[in-house]
Amino acid sequence: MNAQTNTLDYQECMQNAALAFLERHQAEHLGDLSTLLNRTIQHLVTSLDVTESVAIKLVSLAHIKLGEIASRQxxxxxxxxxxxxxxxxxxxxFCWSVPVSLIYERILNAPDNVRLRSANS
Structure with missing residues (x-):
């Protein structure tokens, strides 16, 4: 294996780690994307010894991938x-069956719901 292949494997692995972190923690930051991204960068830097500049790049790429995943559902x-x-x-x-009452309780009627507005307004 050459050095370029090792670098690509490393970056892909770290990007996948960033994507997994984003997926696990996105519900905690529904109205605050910058906090989620900064938390993910810090996770890569502190837990996986990724340099900050590389972590910023990989988290950005992982965030794009997360958007692609979300749009296919x-x-x-x-x-x-x-x-x-x-x-x-x-x-x-995959297939998920979600009660409407749970959507209302956890998303629409949540105390920290600042992004979603009533369609009747």
């Missing part, structure tokens, strides 16, 4: 009902 109207929403990820083959 779709609402499945055929299997959803008035009380349950079904979300599918066709790439991974």
């Amino acid at each position: 779709r609402l499945d109207l055929d299997y959803s009902s008035n009380t349950v929403v079904v979300i599918k990820d066709p790439i991974k083959g």
Whole structure:
């Protein structure tokens, strides 16, 4: 293996670590993307000994990938009902059944909900 291949493997591995961190912690920072990104950078720097400049680059790339992952998930109207929403990820083959009451309780009616507004306004 040459040095360039090792560098690419290392960067891919660290980008995957950043992506995993973003996925695990994104719900904690729904209204504050900069805090999530800074936390991820610090995770790479402190836990995985990545230099800060490389961590910034890898976290940016991981964030783009996270956006691609989020945009491939779709609402499945055929299997959803008035009380349950079904979300599918066709790439991974996953399917989630989420009660509407849980969406209301955890997202819409959450005390820290500052981003979502009523459609009636």
